Amino acid sequence: MNLKRLSILGVGLLGGSIGLAVKSAISGCRVTGYGHRSASLQHALEIGAIDDAYAEAGPAVREADLVILCTPVGRFESLLADILPTLPPSAVVTDVGSTKQSIVDLAEKSLKRTQFVGSHPMAGSEKRGVEFARADLFQNALCITTPTDQTSPKSLAMVEQFWKTLGMRLTRLSPRDHDRLLSDVSHLPHAVAAALVDMQEEAALTLAGKGFLDTTRVAGGDGGLWRDIFLDNRANVRASIQKLKDHLDHVLTMLDKEDGAALQVWLDRNAKRREDLVRQKLRETTGE
Amino acid sequence: MNLKRLSILGVGLLGGSIGLAVKSAISGCRVTGYGHRSASLQHALEIGAIDDAYAEAGPAVREADLVILCTPVGRFESLLADILPTLPPSAVVTDVGSTKQSIVDLAEKSLKRTQFVGSHPMAGSEKRGVEFARADLFQNALCITTPTDQTSPKSLAMVEQFWKTLGMRLTRLSPRDHDRLLSDVSHLPHAVAAALVDMQEEAALTLAGKGFLDTTRVAGGDGGLWRDIFLDNRANVRASIQKLKDHLDHVLTMLDKEDGAALQVWLDRNAKRREDLVRQKLRETTGE
Numbered sequence: 176m177n178l179k180r181l182s183i184l185g186v187g188l189l190g191g192s193i194g195l196a197v198k199s200a201i202s203g204c205r206v207t208g209y210g211h212r213s214a215s216l217q218h219a220l221e222i223g224a225i226d227d228a229y230a231e232a233g234p235a236v237r238e239a240d241l242v243i244l245c246t247p248v249g250r251f252e253s254l255l256a257d258i259l260p261t262l263p264p265s266a267v268v269t270d271v272g273s274t275k276q277s278i279v280d281l282a283e284k285s286l287k288r289t290q291f292v293g294s295h296p297m298a299g300s301e302k303r304g305v306e307f308a309r310a311d312l313f314q315n316a317l318c319i320t321t322p323t324d325q326t327s328p329k330s331l332a333m334v335e336q337f338w339k340t341l342g343m344r345l346t347r348l349s350p351r352d353h354d355r356l357l358s359d360v361s362h363l364p365h366a367v368a369a370a371l372v373d374m375q376e377e378a379a380l381t382l383a384g385k386g387f388l389d390t391t392r393v394a395g396g397d398g399g400l401w402r403d404i405f406l407d408n409r410a411n412v413r414a415s416i417q418k419l420k421d422h423l424d425h426v427l428t429m430l431d432k433e434d435g436a437a438l439q440v441w442l443d444r445n446a447k448r449r450e451d452l453v454r455q456k457l458r459e460t461t462g463e
Numbered sequence: 464m465n466l467k468r469l470s471i472l473g474v475g476l477l478g479g480s481i482g483l484a485v486k487s488a489i490s491g492c493r494v495t496g497y498g499h500r501s502a503s504l505q506h507a508l509e510i511g512a513i514d515d516a517y518a519e520a521g522p523a524v525r526e527a528d529l530v531i532l533c534t535p536v537g538r539f540e541s542l543l544a545d546i547l548p549t550l551p552p553s554a555v556v557t558d559v560g561s562t563k564q565s566i567v568d569l570a571e572k573s574l575k576r577t578q579f580v581g582s583h584p585m586a587g588s589e590k591r592g593v594e595f596a597r598a599d600l601f602q603n604a605l606c607i608t609t610p611t612d613q614t615s616p617k618s619l620a621m622v623e624q625f626w627k628t629l630g631m632r633l634t635r636l637s638p639r640d641h642d643r644l645l646s647d648v649s650h651l652p653h654a655v656a657a658a659l660v661d662m663q664e665e666a667a668l669t670l671a672g673k674g675f676l677d678t679t680r681v682a683g684g685d686g687g688l689w690r691d692i693f694l695d696n697r698a699n700v701r702a703s704i705q706k707l708k709d710h711l712d713h714v715l716t717m718l719d720k721e722d723g724a725a726l727q728v729w730l731d732r733n734a735k736r737r738e739d740l741v742r743q744k745l746r747e748t749t750g751e
Contacts, residue, residue: 390679442684
């Protein structure tokens with residue numbers, strides 16, 4: 176891929192990993208980084224994730240061909256306002272936000288028609304901060320782009336080529352479908368994991384086994400990040416919670432009827448559905 | 464530990480692993496095994512988990528000092544009836560069932576006052592069958608014994624010594640507390656994992672990441688086993704589901720109020736509580 180100037184706004188786990196991955200995958204690309212914590216910027220420079228560090232976003236994008244918003248989603252609005260005066264008209268802007276509808280709406284209002292493409296690279300970890308950045312973080316992971324009727328095909332092609340160069344698999348969804356499906360399969364499980372921890376008596380936790388630790392692993396993530404996701408996607412998260420409650424009511428009904436046959440069919444069906452999913456994911460992440 | 468004759472009724476993953484563990488930890492102990500599938504019995508003989516195989520339970524316990532019920536819980540009643548005529552008066556009986564109240568009630572009705580001690584060795588895997596048996600399955604795992612005012616201290620000491628010899632850590636709970644706490648920390652997470660799989664659209668599953676696979680891992684377990692657990696412990700599982708629904712309603716309330724501060728406090732508190740738990744479990748399983 177031919178990319179001369181990349182600007183990473185926010186050098187945490189994702190921003191830092193993008194820098195490292197670009198350095199190993201795209202030769203001759205100069206990477207500028209913006210961050211509000213000077214220690215993170217310094218660390219990003221030291222590990223070679225960025226070439227130039229800026230404490231303000233405006234100057235960091237002045238010569239960029241591609242700009243990636245990597246700060247928490249809650250800061251995107253002021254970030255877009257900050258870069259508007261210096262953003263080259265030819266630059267393409269994307270992001271790594273975990274929700275898409277509000278971000279796409281916001282960016283399409285702020286930027287020129289051809290400039291924005293929403294991205295959600297589904298890579299990360301419970302770890303936080305540039306000190307956990309890895310060049311292979313994106314390898315074989317899925318990246319969702321969320322084009323709209325406003326999106327320029329050329330900008331979309333560039334952004335998709337970029338993630339592909341970093342080793343990602345690609346899929347497209349509307350921002351609306353993205354937020355609805357991710358609410359069910361990612362945001363809800365996070366809320367459930369936290370609720371499962373919250374509801375336990377101390378005496379129950381002393382009996383917790385590996386199963387409980389697995390089921391609740393995602394609850395270990397960063398509270399601020401997830402607060403933003405829940406608030407931003409609250410209509411979908413509400414619907415997901417309601418959907419789960421309905422399914423739990425179905426379990427209650429089977430228990431009330433002492434309907435062992437129905438319970439076993441339900442348990443076996445979901446065990447098999449998950450097994451199939453594990454096999455499918457394994458095929459995907461090992462390159463099929 | 465001095466144990467001459469052990470009888471394992473049900474040679475699956477747990478029964479087979481007990482046999483292997485006994486063979487490596489207790490010298491001079493003869494192990495008889497009962498199973499209704501001849502292929503499992505044959506496999507148990509071949510790997511050295513048992514010395515003698517019986518297709519009926521009665522003859523398998525004839526000379527036993529200790530008998531362990533390892534079949535699915537739903538078969539305990541007929542199993543106890545089958546062994547009653549041949550069980551030596553001095554033999555102690557325990558089990559590996561995941562629920563305790565109904566089993567302890569049943570066994571205390573069937574057997575002599577001094578004979579039964581309820582056990583729940585918390586070891587296992589989603590795998591099923593004697594072909595997955597391992598001598599170290601119980602190493603550093605927790606075993607809950609559930610003595611009642613009917614339990615003989617001598618029999619309790621013997622059973623606890625047995626699990627300890629297999630490498631287990633021990634704790635005691637009343638059958639009632641056991642079933643209530645395990646419902647919250649084990650049975651409910653299983654139901655939730657299955658419900659989380661069940662509620663997903665196919666399109667959402669294609670977006671599932673490692674987080675979703677972790678959260679739902681326990682849903683991969685054996686349907687028949689979990690049907691029995693849910694039915695047997697249905698009053699507690701009902702209460703656990705209701706408790707979780709109340710906690711999810713609390714999340715809905717925070718979302719309705721768009722109360723970001725409360726959401727973050729809630730998320731951070733549960734992330735921390737889980738982290739503390741992980742550290743505690745790590746200390747326990749590495750021997751402190």
